[in-house]
Every structure is written in structure tokens, then in C-alpha cells.
Amino acid sequence: MQIDDIAAYMAHVGAAARAASTAMAAASTASKDRALRALAARLRSSADALAIANACDIAAAESAGLAAPMVDRLRLTPKVIETVAEGCEQIAAMPDPIGEITGVKRRPSGISVGQMRVPLGVFGMIYESRPNVTIEAASLAVKSGNACILRGGSEALHSNLALWALVQAALADAGLPPDAVQLVQTTDRAAVGRLITMPERVDVIIPRGGKGLIERISAEARVPVIKHLDGNCHVYVDAEVDLDLAVKVTDNAKTQKYSPCNAAESLLVHAAQAAAFLPRIGAVFAAKGVEVRGCERTRTLLPQAVAATEADWATEYLAPVISVKVVDSLDEAIAHVNRWGSHHTDAILTTNHPNAMRFLREVDSASVMVNTSTRFADGFEYGLGAEIGISTDKFHARGPVGLEGLTSMKWVVLGQGEIRQ
Amino acid sequence: MQIDDIAAYMAHVGAAARAASTAMAAASTASKDRALRALAARLRSSADALAIANACDIAAAESAGLAAPMVDRLRLTPKVIETVAEGCEQIAAMPDPIGEITGVKRRPSGISVGQMRVPLGVFGMIYESRPNVTIEAASLAVKSGNACILRGGSEALHSNLALWALVQAALADAGLPPDAVQLVQTTDRAAVGRLITMPERVDVIIPRGGKGLIERISAEARVPVIKHLDGNCHVYVDAEVDLDLAVKVTDNAKTQKYSPCNAAESLLVHAAQAAAFLPRIGAVFAAKGVEVRGCERTRTLLPQAVAATEADWATEYLAPVISVKVVDSLDEAIAHVNRWGSHHTDAILTTNHPNAMRFLREVDSASVMVNTSTRFADGFEYGLGAEIGISTDKFHARGPVGLEGLTSMKWVVLGQGEIRQ
Known part of the structure; x- marks a missing residue:
């Protein structure tokens, strides 16, 4: 017309x-x-x-x-x-x-x-x-x-x-x-x-x-x-964790589908679990062709990882790429998510109750999760019946x-x- | 500094x-x-x-x-x-x-x-x-x-x-x-x-x-x-109404205090009650020195009223002045409030239940009231404990x-x- x-x-x-x-x-x-x-x-x-x-x-x-x-x-x-x-x-x-x-x-x-x-x-x-x-x-x-x-x-x-x-x-x-x-x-x-x-x-x-x-x-x-602009979603593997669960959930959050905004883009691992966890998830990523961009400590444990730059912490890849960082504490993990994330969806994998509650309270994101995959951040999965969109703003509607x-x-x-x- | x-x-x-x-x-x-x-x-x-x-x-x-x-x-x-x-x-x-x-x-x-x-x-x-x-x-x-x-x-x-x-x-x-x-x-x-x-x-x-x-x-x-910009609040006196209640509530909504944003600025009266109601409220306003700006039908019943212009329907006086209009139906009253009001607080005075429910549903204001004074639109009166402000927007917080x-x-x-x- x-x-x-x-x-x-x-x-x-x-x-x-x-x-x-x-x-x-x-x-x-x-x-x-x-x-x-x-x-x-x-x-x-x-x-x-x-x-x-x-x-x-x-x-x-x-x-x-x-x-x-x-x-x-x-x-x-x-x-x-x-x-x-x-x-x-x-x-x-x-x-x-x-x-x-x-x-x-x-x-x-x-x-x-x-x-x-x-x-x-x-x-x-x-x-x-x-x-x-x-x-x-x-x-x-x-x-x-x-x-x-x-x-x-x-x-x-x-x-x-x-x-x-x-x-x-x-x-x-x-x-x-x-x-x-x-x-x-x-x-x-x-x-x-x-x-x-x-x-x-x-x-x-x-x-x-x-x-x-x-x-x-x-x-x-x-x-x-x-609106939401970015889904730079994190999975944080805590110091006390069920390693089998952590491998399964991290795999799902990253690889079940690469293009959705609720797919994980960054993995944080507590130093106490890095040696046990990173080789296991690294093998999963290697088998699926997921490129790892890691911090220095990650690279000593995962030889296949390339060096991450600061830009990687802020990047939503929507692709078979993940950034990985070893952290020394829950505080460091929360600060990293709040600093570099996009306030969309972030998950902690832990068996420690106080740590789970602190992560839920202190991570400033539309969806915060314990022991499950970021891929669940979705109106239908949340039981809303229909999804108009996802909001990463805090005013009015937030999340799905x-x-x-x-x-x-x-x-x-x-x-x-x-x-x- | x-x-x-x-x-x-x-x-x-x-x-x-x-x-x-x-x-x-x-x-x-x-x-x-x-x-x-x-x-x-x-x-x-x-x-x-x-x-x-x-x-x-x-x-x-x-x-x-x-x-x-x-x-x-x-x-x-x-x-x-x-x-x-x-x-x-x-x-x-x-x-x-x-x-x-x-x-x-x-x-x-x-x-x-x-x-x-x-x-x-x-x-x-x-x-x-x-x-x-x-x-x-x-x-x-x-x-x-x-x-x-x-x-x-x-x-x-x-x-x-x-x-x-x-x-x-x-x-x-x-x-x-x-x-x-x-x-x-x-x-x-x-x-x-x-x-x-x-x-x-x-x-x-x-x-x-x-x-x-x-x-x-x-x-x-x-x-x-x-934020709210205006409190152009209405009282609508319906065709079926307790006249004593209507006089008491209208008086309170307008004259209890002139400066608050929840004071009434405009009065709509169903034609079926105009002859019974307007002289009574007119006497109250005259005794308190409240100037009435009325439509033609209002002026035939209240000789003291000056002629209202279109601007009066949109005006928040915050002063001893009120605009008054006789309407032929609930539909006309609702349409007038939605057209000229400021979406702050509006009240219907009625004994008719379906009319009360229609007014509550269809008037697009932050606070809608039945048989009570607009002056109650207030965080403390609503039981919020503290009031940060009043919002006439629909997004996020609305009203007190x-x-x-x-x-x-x-x-x-x-x-x-x-x-x-």
C-alpha cells in the first residue's frame, strides 16, 4: 500500500x-x-x-x-x-x-x-x-x-x-x-x-x-x-557439588540448543572443583565441538581451551562457544555474574544450602536457578501458558x-x- | 559546594x-x-x-x-x-x-x-x-x-x-x-x-x-x-442514589481540602437526579464559597453557576472551584471521565450494583471508587504504611x-x- x-x-x-x-x-x-x-x-x-x-x-x-x-x-x-x-x-x-x-x-x-x-x-x-x-x-x-x-x-x-x-x-x-x-x-x-x-x-x-x-x-x-537485549547466561559450579549433576546440567545449558537466549554462554567453576570438573565437562564439549575460551587456570586443566579476553566475559555467542573462568569464592562468582552478565538467567550448581540462597538473593537477574538448566527460562516451562517476550528490565514485567x-x-x-x- | x-x-x-x-x-x-x-x-x-x-x-x-x-x-x-x-x-x-x-x-x-x-x-x-x-x-x-x-x-x-x-x-x-x-x-x-x-x-x-x-x-x-501530572478527579452521581450520601461524599471530595491531588475537580450528575441533587450540593458549595462552572442544564438548576468552557472539563483547579455537568447515562459519564480525566481517582455514587461494577471496570483510572470520597486515594488510607508517590501511569506501579x-x-x-x- x-x-x-x-x-x-x-x-x-x-x-x-x-x-x-x-x-x-x-x-x-x-x-x-x-x-x-x-x-x-x-x-x-x-x-x-x-x-x-x-x-x-x-x-x-x-x-x-x-x-x-x-x-x-x-x-x-x-x-x-x-x-x-x-x-x-x-x-x-x-x-x-x-x-x-x-x-x-x-x-x-x-x-x-x-x-x-x-x-x-x-x-x-x-x-x-x-x-x-x-x-x-x-x-x-x-x-x-x-x-x-x-x-x-x-x-x-x-x-x-x-x-x-x-x-x-x-x-x-x-x-x-x-x-x-x-x-x-x-x-x-x-x-x-x-x-x-x-x-x-x-x-x-x-x-x-x-x-x-x-x-x-x-x-x-x-x-x-x-525487551531483552542479551542472554549472557552463566552456570556456576560451586565448591560443594554433585559432579554428575553438574556435568549433566552444564552440558544441557550449553549444548541442548545453541541459539536460544537462555542457553549458557559462560561457565564459572570454584577452584576447589576445577581439577575434578573441568576435564569431565571439557571432554563433553570436545566431543560436541564446543570451543572453550578459558582463563589461565582453565587452560592449565583444559589444553584445548584458547585464551579468553575480557570481551569474552560479556559475549552472548549463540554458538558452540563457551567462556570458562575459575573463581576462588562464591563472592567472586556473584560479582562476576553481576558485572558481566546481562541480567537474564543464571544458575548455581551446589549442594550447599546457604550458598544456594545467597546466589538466589544476590544475583541480580530476571531468573536465578539452583541445580537446573538455564534453558528452563521460558514462559511455557514456567507455566505462564503463553509467552509475549522476555524482559531483562526490572520495571513492570521481568523475565518470561x-x-x-x-x-x-x-x-x-x-x-x-x-x-x- | x-x-x-x-x-x-x-x-x-x-x-x-x-x-x-x-x-x-x-x-x-x-x-x-x-x-x-x-x-x-x-x-x-x-x-x-x-x-x-x-x-x-x-x-x-x-x-x-x-x-x-x-x-x-x-x-x-x-x-x-x-x-x-x-x-x-x-x-x-x-x-x-x-x-x-x-x-x-x-x-x-x-x-x-x-x-x-x-x-x-x-x-x-x-x-x-x-x-x-x-x-x-x-x-x-x-x-x-x-x-x-x-x-x-x-x-x-x-x-x-x-x-x-x-x-x-x-x-x-x-x-x-x-x-x-x-x-x-x-x-x-x-x-x-x-x-x-x-x-x-x-x-x-x-x-x-x-x-x-x-x-x-x-x-x-x-x-x-x-509520576502523576494531574489529579482531575471526578464524582459521578448516578440515576439511582442515596441523596444524603451523595451530598455528604461530594462535599467531602471537593471541600475537605482543596490542594491535594485526590480532591474532586469535576462533578457529573445523571439527569434523573439533577433536579433533586444539584440544588442541595449547590447550597453547600455556595455556603463554602466554592465557585461552580456548569453546563447549560446545570445552570438552569443552579443560577449561581457560571458557564463552563471545554477547558474546564480538563482542569485541575486545586482551589474552591468545581466543574459540573449533567449527563444522560452511565455510558456518557464513563466516556466523559475517560476523555477528560487524568486517570488518577474517580468515584461513582450509586445504589445500583451493575452500574457500580461497570464503573469500576470501565473507568481507566489508577483508583476507582464506589460510594466514597476521592480523598481516600492515599498510601496510608490504603494501608501501604508509607507512600513514595502516586502514579497515573499503568506500567509497573499504579495509584498510591x-x-x-x-x-x-x-x-x-x-x-x-x-x-x-
């Missing part, structure tokens, strides 16, 4: 979302769930229309020479469509977070004071060329009673437009305002600049994508951003963010004519 | 606070409470030193021709000192918010997942020339396990320096790092500009003061801000903010060697 005045267009999109957000906030659980099930049905019955739109994006991407893995992410295969349809049904089956009233207490003045969970209003989602995210974001918006404005990658525009038409039809099926889910219909990047600087229309921005993109959005946004991250608690006060003296 | 390089000075202040925040986060409840009680004792035993410092500020303010009410706010009278000392003791007596672990649940994978309440880290407080706020902010920081950087009004600098010395001594008394509470020792406004743009040193900014100051800080800050607003919930995961499949 050719749009000449991006500012006016985005103001229009924002106003439509804001207007629809009022009806969404007041929508019944039944109608929201009906919209989600209607969306699932429409996805399944629209395979042909989706395939045509998707083919258009794929052809353009291939002729533009897009790398094969990027083209693969674009594909709306029957399997991808079934997965997002099932996702809609799962979200429909979850409890409604909206309307919950908690902690109502009678005060000495006679009033009763509690809190009610309500939607934030309008969220903006900025993401890359994975059309399935369009449905995920729309379904989270519907369930949480928010409106949303979606800005997907430009390579997926035709697919996103086709999916968006299904979302709007499903909202109408359930008597909800189709405007509640908006899709930015231009690939002009100026639209993103407007989206993140409209506090009167948009309450929060959720970016997904590369670190550079997210840093730029965070720097320029005039509304809160739910579920539907509640798209809500706020307002105060409700019930009286019988009480007045302030 | 003459400081030439503000950027370097603020970086130093921020680094000291950040370094101290680690020890504060790990501090025991006993040592934090010991520091608070030591501070109360030092305040009481330092009356002479405080009087000398305060006299210096008062003399400068008077010779600069500061208005008398402003000079009064500056005064550290024995009563003010006793009040803040008691405040420290009250905060010491409150439960420690830090370390609470909630919602631990076993997951199918075998891990147990819950959340632990921890400090945010470092907050910056920017306030006007009320030296008592220095002690309030410092004591909230100590109890919540945060470090803080205080930037009080320049007219109170000598008083604040004297109070700060007591805070640092009290921290030392309890074995806590004196650097945990920092006071900006320059009146150069560039220091504020630095304070609000150091995300690596400061996690959140809490400004107190005029709307212009808070708007400027919000626009320029590179960290989250806990207690110690919990200075904390975040991180995830704790307890395992026994579980790995991700």
Missing part, C-alpha cells in the same frame, strides 16, 4: 486502536474466547488464500536473493498454520487474566481496598519476517483485552495482510471491534518511528529481533519497552512475560458513604 | 550509589531497621545542629524575597523533626518487603518455579524545598534495600546536607554502606539533567513538584519515571505507591538436576 503521509496514517491507525481498546477492555471472556476459536477455524479453512499470499512473499524474497534460512522463516506451511491455530485454541482455554480482584481488605476508615487486573490498553509489536508472530500477537491481545498495532517484517507483508484479514473477521464473528488489531500496511521505516513515539495512542512497545534493532527502538521510544505482562492492577475502593476526616 | 565538572561529579555519585546498592540488597532486615531507629535517635539529638543549618537556608530565602508559604515549607521546626523521626520508626516497624518468595509451584519438568521480591537498585528522587522529604526518601530507600540519589530544592541545601550527614551516620551505625544514600551537593540544574539520563547508574526517577517540572523530567528521562513500588519480582527456579529435553 502506497502511503504518502506516514504521520497522518500512523495517527489514524493509533486512534483506531485506542478507540477499539475501550470495547476490548470491557469485552466478556466468552466473546474473547469465541474470537480466538473463530480465528483458529478461519486459519484452518483459509489454507488456499494464505498459500497464495505467502507464495507472493516467497517469490519476492527468493528473487531478491534472501538467504535460505530467512526464506524458510517466511513460509506459512500447513504445519505452521496448524501450530498457530492450536495456539489460538490453547489461549482460548486459558483463564481470563482480566477482572481478577485481589487483596480486598477493610481499612479502619470503613472503606474496603483491593486491586483489579485490567488491560494496559494498546501495545505495539515490532517483529521480523515470521508471519506466525502476527497470529501469536493478535491472539495475546484478544485474550488480554488489549488492542494492538502490529508491524511485521516487510518481506512478510502479503502473508501478514492475509492473516490480518482473518483476525479482523474473527473479531467481527464474536461481536468485537475488528479495529482492535491493526496491521501497519506500509513497509516505510518511518512508520516504526511514529509507532514508538505516540504515548497518547500506544501504551507499550514489544520489539522482537536483532540487538541493534531493539537498542535503537529503546533509545528512541517515548513509551515503555518490554505472560499475559499478565500486558495488564496492570488498578485500585478499587468500596465504601458506604465514608468521608475523609 | 563548587563543582566544575557536573558530568564527572554525577557519574561519581551514581557509581557510589550503584556500588552500595549491592550491599543494601543483601542487607538483613535487622540491620536496615537498626539504621532507621538510629536515624530517628540522631534526628532527635541533633536539634541544635539542624537548627543552625536550617537558619542559614531560611535567612537566605528571606533575603532573596521568597514568598512566606515557601519559607514555611523550608522550616525544620522541632515538630517537623519529631514527625520525620516517628516516620523512621514506623517504617522500621513495617514488614520487610524484600526476600518474600511467592507462588512456588512444581512444574511437569520437575523444577519448582516462584518469584522473589528484590530491590530495584538505585532510585533518584527530585523534589522541592521541603527538607523533610530528604528523610522520608532516605528511610524508604533503606527499608526497601535500594540505594538512592536525592536532589532537593536548592533553597534547602544546607538543611539537606545536615540531614544527610545524620543519614550516613545512621547507616554506619548499622554496618550499612553510608554511600547508599547520596545527596547531590550542587544546585546546578545540569545535575538533574545527568541524574535522569544515567540508566547504568539509576533504575527509576521519582519527581515531586509542579506539573511543568515533572513533564520536563518525563520527556527527557532515559529511565522509567514514577508503597515500598513495593521500589521492588521487582525476579523468578527463582529450584531444581534437582532437571534438564530441558
Whole structure:
């Protein structure tokens, strides 16, 4: 779609979302769930229309020479469509977070004071060329009673437009305002600049994508951003430890999958266990082709290790590489994690209870773990039912963010004519 | 204090606070409470030193021709000192918010997942020339396990320096790092500009003061801000209502005190009650000298009312003035509050249960009330024990903010060697 005045267009999109957000906030659980099930049905019955739109994006991407893995992410295969349809049904089956009233207490003045969970209003989602995210974001918006404005990658525009038409039809099926889910219909990047600087229309921005993109959005946004930049996650093997457990968990944290943000990137080992532990985990890493970048003491125990530089302590490799450091104390380990980590997810492996508790308290990360793999830092593994994103900020939502991250608690006060003296 | 390089000075202040925040986060409840009680004792035993410092500020303010009410706010009278000392003791007596672990649940994978309440880290407080706020902010920081950087009004600098010395001594008394509470020792406004743009040193900014100051800080800050700009609070008198209750509560909401942000500024009356209610409340307002700015229908019932303009619907008077509008439905009342209000505190007066519930759900304000006075929107009245500020934002803390607003919930995961499949 050719749009000449991006500012006016985005103001229009924002106003439509804001207007629809009022009806969404007041929508019944039944109608929201009906919209989600209607969306699932429409996805399944629209395979042909989706395939045509998707083919258009794929052809353009291939002729533009897009790398094969990027083209693969674009594909709306029957399997991808079934997965997002099932996702809609799962979200429909979850409890409604909206309307919950908690902690109502009678005060000495006679009033009763509690809190009610309500939607934030309008969220903006900025993401890359994975059309399935369009449905995920729309379904989270519907369930949480928010409106949303979606800005997907430009390579997926035709697919996103086709999916968006299904979302709007499903909202109408359930008597909800189709405007509640908006899709930015231009690939002009100026639209993103407007989206993140409209506090009167948009309450929060959720970016997904590369670190550079997210840093730029965070720097320029005039509304809160739910984001994580890095997952430089640590495993610390304490002085008292079950070595078999330590080998198994460290292996899993690093090698079960290299690309997720919750994979371990750095291993700290207490000096008392270095000679026993490092050769064992070193053999695992060698067998799996994981490069070790170690401190000097690590290198005396693991000849295959190359010398780590300071930059290694701060690096999220997302690859078969790990930095390894021998430390002399729990204090040194905690200080290292807080200094070099990214406040995402860090684990201690120990049999010592006070050490476990100190690590939990003092490591300043969104998820802190004892005797288990950092790979568990995930909304589904935590039981949130759905994951909107992961936050490494401390304000509002922290760590894996579920539907509640798209809500706020307002105060409700019930009286019988009480007045302030 | 003459400081030439503000950027370097603020970086130093921020680094000291950040370094101290680690020890504060790990501090025991006993040592934090010991520091608070030591501070109360030092305040009481330092009356002479405080009087000398305060006299210096008062003399400068008077010779600069500061208005008398402003000079009064500056005064550290024995009563003010006793009040803040008691405040420290009250905060010491409150439960420690830090370390609470909630919602631990076993997951199918075998891990147990819950959340632990921890400090945010470092907050910056920017306030006007009320030296008592220095002690309030410092004591909230100590109890919540945060470090803080205080930037009080320049007219109170000598008083604040004297109070700060007591805070640092009290921290030392309890074995806590004196650097945990920092006071900006320059009146150069560039220091504020630095304070609000150091995300690596400061996690959140809490400004107190005029709307212009808070708007400027919000626009320029590179960290989250806990704030409210306006308290344009509404009372809506529904079609079904106890008229005696409505007169009593409306009177209290408007006239009990004119200056607080939770005082009512606008009155909406359902048409079905206008003829019965408006003359009664009009007589109350006339007797108390409250000016009424009304819509046309209001003016036919209240001859004393002047004509309201559109600007009146958006105005927080903080004075004996109220805008009054007759509405034809609950929908119109809710739409008016959401359109013109400031999302602070709004009340419905009604005997109709469905209408009460709709108002609670659909009015998008930090506090929504039924049959009671907006004046109750207050941290102490809500039972928070202490109030850091009031937030009209929806992100993180909303409404009256207690110690919990200075904390975040991180995830704790307890395992026994579980790995991700």
C-alpha cells in the first residue's frame, strides 16, 4: 500500500486502536474466547488464500536473493498454520487474566481496598519476517483485552495482510471491534518511528529481533519497552557439588540448543572443583565441538581451551562457544555474574544450602536457578501458558512475560458513604 | 559546594550509589531497621545542629524575597523533626518487603518455579524545598534495600546536607554502606539533567513538584519515571442514589481540602437526579464559597453557576472551584471521565450494583471508587504504611505507591538436576 503521509496514517491507525481498546477492555471472556476459536477455524479453512499470499512473499524474497534460512522463516506451511491455530485454541482455554480482584481488605476508615487486573490498553509489536508472530500477537491481545498495532517484517507483508484479514473477521464473528488489531500496511521505516513515539495512542512497545534493532527502538521510544537485549547466561559450579549433576546440567545449558537466549554462554567453576570438573565437562564439549575460551587456570586443566579476553566475559555467542573462568569464592562468582552478565538467567550448581540462597538473593537477574538448566527460562516451562517476550528490565514485567505482562492492577475502593476526616 | 565538572561529579555519585546498592540488597532486615531507629535517635539529638543549618537556608530565602508559604515549607521546626523521626520508626516497624518468595509451584519438568521480591537498585528522587522529604526518601530507600540519589530544592541545601550527614551516620551505625544514600551537593540544574539520563547508574526517577517540572523530567528521562501530572478527579452521581450520601461524599471530595491531588475537580450528575441533587450540593458549595462552572442544564438548576468552557472539563483547579455537568447515562459519564480525566481517582455514587461494577471496570483510572470520597486515594488510607508517590501511569506501579513500588519480582527456579529435553 502506497502511503504518502506516514504521520497522518500512523495517527489514524493509533486512534483506531485506542478507540477499539475501550470495547476490548470491557469485552466478556466468552466473546474473547469465541474470537480466538473463530480465528483458529478461519486459519484452518483459509489454507488456499494464505498459500497464495505467502507464495507472493516467497517469490519476492527468493528473487531478491534472501538467504535460505530467512526464506524458510517466511513460509506459512500447513504445519505452521496448524501450530498457530492450536495456539489460538490453547489461549482460548486459558483463564481470563482480566477482572481478577485481589487483596480486598477493610481499612479502619470503613472503606474496603483491593486491586483489579485490567488491560494496559494498546501495545505495539515490532517483529521480523515470521508471519506466525502476527497470529501469536493478535491472539495475546484478544485474550488480554488489549488492542494492538502490529508491524511485521516487510518481506512478510502479503502473508501478514492475509492473516490480518482473518483476525479482523474473527473479531467481527464474536461481536468485537475488528479495529482492535491493526496491521501497519506500509513497509516505510518511518512508520516504526511514529509507532514508538505516540504515548497518547500506544501504551507499550514489544520489539522482537536483532540487538541493534531493539537498542535503537529503546533509545528512541517515548513509551515503555518490554525487551531483552542479551542472554549472557552463566552456570556456576560451586565448591560443594554433585559432579554428575553438574556435568549433566552444564552440558544441557550449553549444548541442548545453541541459539536460544537462555542457553549458557559462560561457565564459572570454584577452584576447589576445577581439577575434578573441568576435564569431565571439557571432554563433553570436545566431543560436541564446543570451543572453550578459558582463563589461565582453565587452560592449565583444559589444553584445548584458547585464551579468553575480557570481551569474552560479556559475549552472548549463540554458538558452540563457551567462556570458562575459575573463581576462588562464591563472592567472586556473584560479582562476576553481576558485572558481566546481562541480567537474564543464571544458575548455581551446589549442594550447599546457604550458598544456594545467597546466589538466589544476590544475583541480580530476571531468573536465578539452583541445580537446573538455564534453558528452563521460558514462559511455557514456567507455566505462564503463553509467552509475549522476555524482559531483562526490572520495571513492570521481568523475565518470561505472560499475559499478565500486558495488564496492570488498578485500585478499587468500596465504601458506604465514608468521608475523609 | 563548587563543582566544575557536573558530568564527572554525577557519574561519581551514581557509581557510589550503584556500588552500595549491592550491599543494601543483601542487607538483613535487622540491620536496615537498626539504621532507621538510629536515624530517628540522631534526628532527635541533633536539634541544635539542624537548627543552625536550617537558619542559614531560611535567612537566605528571606533575603532573596521568597514568598512566606515557601519559607514555611523550608522550616525544620522541632515538630517537623519529631514527625520525620516517628516516620523512621514506623517504617522500621513495617514488614520487610524484600526476600518474600511467592507462588512456588512444581512444574511437569520437575523444577519448582516462584518469584522473589528484590530491590530495584538505585532510585533518584527530585523534589522541592521541603527538607523533610530528604528523610522520608532516605528511610524508604533503606527499608526497601535500594540505594538512592536525592536532589532537593536548592533553597534547602544546607538543611539537606545536615540531614544527610545524620543519614550516613545512621547507616554506619548499622554496618550499612553510608554511600547508599547520596545527596547531590550542587544546585546546578545540569545535575538533574545527568541524574535522569544515567540508566547504568539509576533504575527509576521519582519527581515531586509542579506539573511543568515533572513533564520536563518525563520527556527527557532515559529511565522509567514514577509520576502523576494531574489529579482531575471526578464524582459521578448516578440515576439511582442515596441523596444524603451523595451530598455528604461530594462535599467531602471537593471541600475537605482543596490542594491535594485526590480532591474532586469535576462533578457529573445523571439527569434523573439533577433536579433533586444539584440544588442541595449547590447550597453547600455556595455556603463554602466554592465557585461552580456548569453546563447549560446545570445552570438552569443552579443560577449561581457560571458557564463552563471545554477547558474546564480538563482542569485541575486545586482551589474552591468545581466543574459540573449533567449527563444522560452511565455510558456518557464513563466516556466523559475517560476523555477528560487524568486517570488518577474517580468515584461513582450509586445504589445500583451493575452500574457500580461497570464503573469500576470501565473507568481507566489508577483508583476507582464506589460510594466514597476521592480523598481516600492515599498510601496510608490504603494501608501501604508509607507512600513514595502516586502514579497515573499503568506500567509497573499504579495509584498510591508503597515500598513495593521500589521492588521487582525476579523468578527463582529450584531444581534437582532437571534438564530441558
